[in-house]
Amino acid sequence: MDSAAFLLLALVYTGTLLNVCATEVVTALYGENIVVPCNGGAAAPKDLMFVKWKYEKDDGTVGDLLIKQVRSEQATVQATDNYSDRVSIDDKLGLLITEASLKDQKTFTCMVVSAFNLMEYPVSVVVYKKPSSVEIMDKSEVLQKDRATTVGTCVARHANPAATITWKKNEKVLVADGKAVVITPSIKLDPATGLSTTASTLQYAASKEDAVAVFTCLSKHQLSSQEEELGPFPVHYPSEKVSLQISSKGPIVEGDNVTLKCNADGNPPPSSFYFHIKDQKMLVKNSDTYTLAGISREAEGVYKCSLADNEKMEASQSIVVSYMDLSLTPTGRVVKSKGDTLSVMMEKSASADTKVSWTKVMLSEFDGREVTIQPQF
Template sequence: SSDLRLKVHCFFFLCVAVQSIETVTALYGETIVIPCNNGAPPPRDLMFTKWKYEKDDGTPGDLLIKQVQKSEAMVQATDDYAQRVSIAANSSLLISHGSLKDQRIFTCMVVSASNLLEFPVNVSVQKQPSPPEIMDKAKVLNKDKLTMVGTCVVKDANPTAEVTWTKNALPLAADGKAVVVIRSVRVDPATGLSTTSSTLQYTATKNDINANFTCKSTHLLAVQETTPESFSIHYPSEKVSLQILPRQPLMEGDNVTLKCHADGNPPPSSFFFHIMGQKLLVENSDTYTLTAVSRASTGEYKCSLVDNEEMEDSQSIVVNYLDLSLTPTGMVVKTVGDTLVVEPQMDASGDPKVSWTKDGKVTKAPAFGPLTYADAGVYVCEVTMTGFTRRQSFELVVEGGPVITGLTKHRADDGKHKVLICEAEGVPEPSFQWSINGTDEEISYHNGKATHKITVTPRANLSVSCIVTNKLGEDFKTINVSSADVSHAVCPAGSQEDAQDQATLIVGVVVGLLIAAGLVGLIYWLYMRNSRQGSWKTGEKEVGTSEESKKLEENNHNV
């Protein structure tokens, strides 16, 4: 009867346990802790605690029993659990090295002097998967073509992890056309852990350049993502462009590079270049160089794809030019009075600007009349146009026999010497010769004008000649120079000749005054005589006051 009560008791509690069964979640590989009666204190009259489990075939199996009177529990299991089970002080069952095989119902039986209770617990073992990894990644994606991006693998999970794909952090929804996702799950027969694989096939567009693709793993224990991946997008060329380097305007003699560019990826490696009616194949390069172009190189140039010649582009090249010729050039030797015609001739692709310089200074275009020495110099004609500068020059030399333009003298600052200055014009530079010896010689020559200065001390009145000569002739002039008597000089600062000149001037002034006084006296005498004769003619007696007689006597005396 006691056994029957026990069975009934056990049946009654078993039914209750099934209705109120609890679940414990454990981690794979860790120690599983299963509390007895949810950790509630045991009854005071506890006799022993027993743990048992449900085998794979549904039959019960004993694990261990712990009696109150004994300090150690007795392991009753004979299978794998024999080495892995133990009991804690609060009667919790401890199972080391938890695995998926431990996902079953474990029952804690509490036996006391007054009762027998069973507390079944369902164990669930979870395993966080390894981080997701993209395998068999594509090297490139093809535009408008379904291409496999890669396979995302999430290993060793329990329960099975969910795998999704994202592009630029947004989920990619499979539509069976542009986006195809193939999912598979494989369970390891030894561990029971699952590995999820997700293969993404994607139809790329140009907008996917630099797009970031990621694989995302979602599990009860963690959410993990791969490092963003970007892929090169391959697409055929849709446009060809021809570039001219350097940029125009181009000038004769320049090297010109034709650069053909196609917008495909990868870009084409070979092109056809159409050069002045000829088609040239250039392989493994996108450029073709024209060396030292000329005005004849002006025209239209093209480039096209090798595999699609209809896809082409063209550019017109204009080669600018500027020619300058000058008549005359070099050294031009002319004689004073000659004529010279200067003729610059230009041939240009644009409107050039002409400027002239003479001896480095800006001047007008030379239009010579009879040539003078002042016309001599270096003339440079400069013609400029955008990007161009041309120069031509000539040196004009105006020659002529020497001509004396001036011969002068003046007194030196010390008052004791004469300074003679002879000025002349002539090219080549004339040489000077004097008919008298001099000192302190000074010579200057500029623009065909020469000056020669000497200081002399003449001992007598002389006629001094200045003679100038060059290879084309000679000229001379004479000047009178008087002697200077330094010891009898009236003025220390002047010569004897100057003192004589001053004395002559003084004598002339005195003589002039005497002549003027005599003329006045003569006029007065004639006047008085005429006055007296008039009185006699009329028979009148000359009458005068004493003051008038006195004044008349004074005037006669003064005369």
């Protein structure tokens, strides 16, 4: 039996009362040194005989760490487990433990033995570690309108206690409702280190207005907080409206080139359309236009266009073709003597009412007349 143990037994047998103080809590940082104060760092009693540090093992038994006697300059390490080369004592009788890990989250007790007193000061150690990294995984390229789509997975790695993750949209916290907002959290414990990795996956049913939205993953921990931004994302949605435009400079006249342009409001815009040209259905790929070259009066009528992948989505426009046929009798060059009567007959066929005017031009060479007819719609 060593002298310290003998003195302890002597104190017990002489009726010295053991006093146990309330447990103090000390926070340590993972991987760094732990400083466990004895009696909050207060000065040792003048009649101090020795100080002993011990701890509570996982099975509830007590393990000895070290003992420091007043007459000895060096402490004697009593630990035989993984603490044997990790513990020491400072000049205030505090316990020093190197390379803190989660296995050090225990209750350590400083036993102070003086000539007529025996005090114990238990200290509970909590080891914190902030996340080693916060990152976004499985980030989406686009969002779908009215359909829950994965925005991304936010991961906060290797922390203690586990980090918490919150999602925000445009700085407003998102609350899961199981429909438009689906948040799936998970925590994975590393069996070797005891550290926790927190993950949270956000699924979101977007609207058209969300094309400018910015999503934020916020990781919170007792030692730190960190934000990672995602977006904005393009929002994809099917076409809800189709329109048909007729491209022409003014009224369409027989012989003009007329371009039909089919517009749809989907995103991304449709790339293929059907153009219904009279009794024909023309598929146009990678374009939204179809040109009618040299249109004729027979081409007048209703034209349609529709989506290639949804023909129920269609639009129509009517095309009116203007035309006029004009003939004169007689034709060509007509020679008359002075004073003769010239009768000219005109026949016309037009798509609309026309006005006709007659103009004569004096020709000095023959002292005759040339007649010019100017029909007008």
